[in-house]
Amino acid sequence: VDKFEYTRECISFDLLDIQLFHGWIIDPQNYELQKIINSNGSSYNQLVEKMLRQKQSANENLARESKMIQSSVYHDFLEESRSQLTYYGLLKLNETMRNNQLVVLFRNNHFSTIWKNNNAFLQIVDYAFVYILMKLI
Incomplete structure (x- = not known):
């Protein structure tokens, strides 16, 4: 779930120490x-x-x-697996991610932020971040 072909785009995640996952397994x-x-x-x-x-x-x-x-x-x-997510990949994501862990998921050629709570995944969209940030400011 965390193995990627090396690309320029992945460098940012490495530099910022952000975990990048995928489910295309x-x-x-x-x-x-x-x-x-x-x-x-x-x-x-x-x-x-x-x-x-x-x-x-x-x-x-x-x-x-x-x-x-x-x-x-x-x-x-x-x-x-055209959505770049397989059933087996979803099982491996669930197995690999820790509870209450926040990661970036690469799927459908897009980056999404997901959070794991027990065995449930929550996709956090940009609007949610803006709303939370506005409450903090």
Whole structure:
């Protein structure tokens, strides 16, 4: 839940010591997908790029059958988890986060602030922060 492809955007979180989580995690029981992803060392961005390249190759009749199978597996997984949150990822978030912990969640290519209270997650939107800050001032 806290492993990310290194990007410039992530530097700010590291510098400010803010925990950044995601819930886009493959269920280890999905052996076929695990094998393909692990053998290619793919991040979400790399997976999308590979799928697009393989789709392009298929359209040009240059792809081999194994690449077509991989592309199909990639596509199915990306479709099932297009919100960048998997059921297994949600379970891991719940397991990893401490009670009353505030973190930034990356989902749907957006950053959200979430808070865990027992087994419930609360998404804190910008307006909530403004309201709280106004009461403090």
